[in-house]
Amino acid sequence: MNLTAKHPSDAAPASDVPEPTLSVQNLxxxxxxxxxxxxxxxxxxxxxxxxxxxxxxxxxxxxKSITSLAIMGLLPPPAVRVSGGSIMLGHETLTTxxxxxxxxxxxxxxxxxxxEPMTSLNPIMTIGTQLIEAIxxxxxxxxxxxxxxxxxxxxxxxxxxxxxxxxxxxxxxxGGMRQRVMIAMALALKPDVLIADEPTTALDxxxxxxxxxxxxxxxxxxxxxxxxxxxxxxxxxxxxxxxxIMRQGQIEETGTVHQIFxxxxxxxxxxxxxxxxxxxxxxxxxxxxxAPVIADLRDVQVRYDIRGGVxxxxxxxxxxxxxxxxxxxxxxxxxxxxxSGCGKSTIARAIVGLVPHEGAIDIAGQRVGTMTAQTRRRLxxxxxxxxQDPMAALDPRxxxxxxxxxxxxxxxxxxxxxxRAQAAALMDKVGLTEAQLDNYPHEFSGGQxxxxxxxxxxxxxxKLIVADESVSALDVSVQARVxxxxxxxxxxxxxxxxFISHDMAVVENISDRVAVMHLGQIVEIGSRGQVFGxxxxxxxxxxxxxxxxxxxxxxxxxENRISDDVPTPLHPIGHNVIRHQMLQVSDGHFVAxxx
Amino acid sequence: MSDTTMKSIARRxxxxxxxxxxxxxxxxxxxxxxxxxxxxxxxxxIAPYDPFEQHFDGLTLFGEPLPPGGEYLLxxxxxxxxxxxxxxxxxxxxxxxxxxxNGIALIIGTVVGLTAGFFQGWIGAVLMRFTDLMMAFPAxxxxxxxxxxxxxxLWIVAFVIAMVNWVQTARVIYTETTALTARDFIAAxxxxxxxxxxxxxxxxxxxxxxxxxxxxxxGISTTVLLEATLSYLGVGVQPPTPSWGNIIxxxxxxxxxxxxxxxxxxxxxxxxxxxxxxVGDALRDVLDPTLRGSD
Numbered sequence: 042m043n044l045t046a047k048h049p050s051d052a053a054p055a056s057d058v059p060e061p062t063l064s065v066q067n068l069x070x071x072x073x074x075x076x077x078x079x080x081x082x083x084x085x086x087x088x089x090x091x092x093x094x095x096x097x098x099x100x101x102x103x104x105k106s107i108t109s110l111a112i113m114g115l116l117p118p119p120a121v122r123v124s125g126g127s128i129m130l131g132h133e134t135l136t137t138x139x140x141x142x143x144x145x146x147x148x149x150x151x152x153x154x155x156x157e158p159m160t161s162l163n164p165i166m167t168i169g170t171q172l173i174e175a176i177x178x179x180x181x182x183x184x185x186x187x188x189x190x191x192x193x194x195x196x197x198x199x200x201x202x203x204x205x206x207x208x209x210x211x212x213x214x215x216g217g218m219r220q221r222v223m224i225a226m227a228l229a230l231k232p233d234v235l236i237a238d239e240p241t242t243a244l245d246x247x248x249x250x251x252x253x254x255x256x257x258x259x260x261x262x263x264x265x266x267x268x269x270x271x272x273x274x275x276x277x278x279x280x281x282x283x284x285x286i287m288r289q290g291q292i293e294e295t296g297t298v299h300q301i302f303x304x305x306x307x308x309x310x311x312x313x314x315x316x317x318x319x320x321x322x323x324x325x326x327x328x329x330x331x332a333p334v335i336a337d338l339r340d341v342q343v344r345y346d347i348r349g350g351v352x353x354x355x356x357x358x359x360x361x362x363x364x365x366x367x368x369x370x371x372x373x374x375x376x377x378x379x380x381s382g383c384g385k386s387t388i389a390r391a392i393v394g395l396v397p398h399e400g401a402i403d404i405a406g407q408r409v410g411t412m413t414a415q416t417r418r419r420l421x422x423x424x425x426x427x428x429q430d431p432m433a434a435l436d437p438r439x440x441x442x443x444x445x446x447x448x449x450x451x452x453x454x455x456x457x458x459x460x461r462a463q464a465a466a467l468m469d470k471v472g473l474t475e476a477q478l479d480n481y482p483h484e485f486s487g488g489q490x491x492x493x494x495x496x497x498x499x500x501x502x503x504k505l506i507v508a509d510e511s512v513s514a515l516d517v518s519v520q521a522r523v524x525x526x527x528x529x530x531x532x533x534x535x536x537x538x539x540f541i542s543h544d545m546a547v548v549e550n551i552s553d554r555v556a557v558m559h560l561g562q563i564v565e566i567g568s569r570g571q572v573f574g575x576x577x578x579x580x581x582x583x584x585x586x587x588x589x590x591x592x593x594x595x596x597x598x599x600e601n602r603i604s605d606d607v608p609t610p611l612h613p614i615g616h617n618v619i620r621h622q623m624l625q626v627s628d629g630h631f632v633a634x635x636x
Numbered sequence: 637m638s639d640t641t642m643k644s645i646a647r648r649x650x651x652x653x654x655x656x657x658x659x660x661x662x663x664x665x666x667x668x669x670x671x672x673x674x675x676x677x678x679x680x681x682i683a684p685y686d687p688f689e690q691h692f693d694g695l696t697l698f699g700e701p702l703p704p705g706g707e708y709l710l711x712x713x714x715x716x717x718x719x720x721x722x723x724x725x726x727x728x729x730x731x732x733x734x735x736x737x738n739g740i741a742l743i744i745g746t747v748v749g750l751t752a753g754f755f756q757g758w759i760g761a762v763l764m765r766f767t768d769l770m771m772a773f774p775a776x777x778x779x780x781x782x783x784x785x786x787x788x789x790l791w792i793v794a795f796v797i798a799m800v801n802w803v804q805t806a807r808v809i810y811t812e813t814t815a816l817t818a819r820d821f822i823a824a825x826x827x828x829x830x831x832x833x834x835x836x837x838x839x840x841x842x843x844x845x846x847x848x849x850x851x852x853x854x855g856i857s858t859t860v861l862l863e864a865t866l867s868y869l870g871v872g873v874q875p876p877t878p879s880w881g882n883i884i885x886x887x888x889x890x891x892x893x894x895x896x897x898x899x900x901x902x903x904x905x906x907x908x909x910x911x912x913x914x915v916g917d918a919l920r921d922v923l924d925p926t927l928r929g930s931d
Contacts, residue, residue: 393827414831421829433820438842438925448828481925497828
């Protein structure tokens with residue numbers, strides 16, 4: 042750590058009794074609507090001391106992000122504003138400070154990092170320019186001095202080849218590296234308080250691990266107070282000293298991390314913790330010996346052409362899926378797990394005929410292949426997909442009743458009354474009411490919308506349902522209920538499910554068999570007990586070790602893995618990808634050979 | 637919001653027509669549209685004078701046109717013809733251009749943009765390269781060429797204007813369709829086995845309505861003025877047949893001496909575009925279910 046202290050006072054050691062760096066007292070924020078002010082957060086109180094990490098945890102709509110924006114003075118004007126209470130930073134009252142003074146404070150004494158680093162970085166400026174500008178905006182440094190500060194900051198966040206990174210653009214870096222640039226930018230000015238708003242939510246689990254460790258190390262070195270905003274109780278358990286649980290704009294419970302996890306006082310906190318999927322909690326898997334095979338994939342490949350050069354010829358190919366084979370039996374839940382870009386969603390789309398593939402995919406005896414209107418209709422009767430984002434998967438200009446009944450119409454049910462009756466029955470199955478058939482998608486909550494998508498997928502009574510990250514966008518309590526629903530419906534209709542997720546804990550909860558994917562290939566496949574109980578492949582082990590554990594007393598083994606250059610499935614044309622040889626570990630448990 | 641909370645009790649929504657009638661500005665717009673249409677149809681009965689007649693007392697002793705007021709309601713033009721009567725008859729021409737020509741342009745643009753955007757591939761490439769070609773070609777020059785080939789008549793002029801004006805619409809619709817086609821709910825429709833026609837007409841076209849309405853209302857004033865330009869160049873509607881556009885162009889050089897000759901036809905074009913704009917805006921909101929209940 043080699044950053045020059047900008048405020049001499051910062052270098053002074055903290056006194057024995059930590060004085061709150063940031064204190065929020067009776068803060069209320071409301072939004073102006075046509076029917077008068079509507080409170081978003083009501084009378085919240087908390088303090089944050091130097092060197093401390095306070096987690097603001099809660100589900101979507103709980104007001105945690107509004108709180109952070111209020112501290113930064115970035116509430117969207119003019120409708121949303123602080124309607125009561127105060128925010129103190131040291132001895133200054135932020136709530137009454139004029140905008141010009143606030144601007145000087147932002148970045149300098151309070152810095153913020155956001156969920157999606159790509160949108161927070163300027164895509165047409167190099168990393169170096171952006172860092173230098175941020176530093177010079179707050180400190181009267183020469184360009185050269187600012188540059189060396191920027192380099193030091195990049196080194197502090199453990200970026201490999203910092204000199205080269207200075208000249209790169211944001212799109213040339215991976216998600217984890219971009220988030221490190223954001224952290225470097227935030228910490229270059231040695232702020233008193235760092236607000237991290239869902240800093241790792243958009244990152245893969247192994248990258249999340251590195252970013253969290255980095256934040257912790259930097260905090261130790263600089264004594265920054267961190268206000269961590271997250272919905273992930275695992276991240277809370279690993280990072281926080283104290284926790285504030287928020288719900289519907291109010292503080293539900295405050296306590297040290299050990300108190301909250303060991304002895305939660307409020308029912309809501311208990312429910313929230315109970316809903317968090319944990320590793321090692323799955324039920325009894327079904328025996329798969331007798332059930333007939335419903336989906337059979339043999340040597341499936343999906344490649345995307347990348348064109349380039351003067352003649353616009355194919356120069357590179359993305360080997361999204363490279364020789365994948367597995368089968369799914371009736372009544373079984375088969376999970377594909379892996380990090381972003383591993384090809385799991387591409388397989389899902391290939392199975393339902395949305396992307397062309399090579400190799401053989403057979404669903405209930407039907408070959409997925411060249412799609413004519415007729416074969417597509419037949420395929421749609423046996424397999425259906427539930428997408429990640431239900432809002433995007435529903436037509437916003439059509440009532441949900443029409444959308445649930447539409448597959449029936451497409452498949453030749455011409456009696457409108459009968460369609461409506463079937464749609465009503467499906468609504469009932471997924472826990473909604475017939476009365477809601479005439480509503481539009483935007484009139485439902487996220488979890489309800491996903492139920493509607495499930496109802497639509499069930500309307501043709503398919504044999505296989507592909508759930509592509511279907512619960513990833515939902516709050517944990519909602520996620521738990523949707524998972525229960527999926528499980529119940531699967532048993533009731535006797536269908537098979539292909540469950541695709543990046544979340545190891547969810548996968549362990551729901552699946553009978555699991556395949557771990559990495560760079561387009563399966564590296565390990567077996568029953569849930571085999572893969573999670575006896576992981577063989579190093580990648581599987583790394584994935585499992587990286588999952589945040591929702592238990593503050595959990596001792597994590599220290600491992601240092603810093604690799605900035607992520608391997609990609611992008612290869613020049615003619616390149617032969619080495620295909621893994623699968624070795625049998627035990628009955629039904631295969632692992633890719635490693636060298 | 638709890639996941640299983642019942643939302644509001646289901647209600648049979650009011651029909652689009654009922655909701656449209658509830659909007660004051662929409663009613664104003666509709667009234668204006670009806671007024672303009674009515675005036676153009678009833679022109680022979682309500683026009684005080686023959687639009688072609690050059691009145692002897694329509695000019696001052698020095699041969700200047702008469703200002704508004706007096707015997708001639710909106711004044712007279714350079715040849716001593718009654719401006720009000722000419723505007724009434726001119727409404728017919730301008731409406732045919734602004735509504736029919738513009739409507740044809742809109743339909744062609746939507747069909748081309750939708751087809752190219754949805755199917756992509758070689759169909760899309762051919763259609764869009766052709767659109768680009770049309771865009772690169774000066775519209776006025778093209779119109780003059782087309783008008784020179786065919787004998788100028790009102791319908792030919794309308795056709796020529798439609799041929800020139802569909803290009804922008806096609807480009808915009810193409811971009812929007814491309815974006816829509818990539819959305820998950822279209823992928824969901826495909827996996828449900830929906831036919832191409834169903835996806836196009838039930839799921840993509842309704843989302844394009846706002847754009848089509850905006851381009852339609854913008855197109856009214858541009859087409860009316862394009863017709864005027866063509867008339868001015870002698871390839872549009874032939875004098876002495878009046879149109880709002882050619883009244884402006886005939887008289888623009890005398891703007892300082894007789895401003896009413898430009899002001900009134902200009903105002904008529906603005907009112908026409910405004911009226912359609914008001915109706916279009918209201919229609920767009922009424923047809924958007926996400927705004928339901930906000931009026």
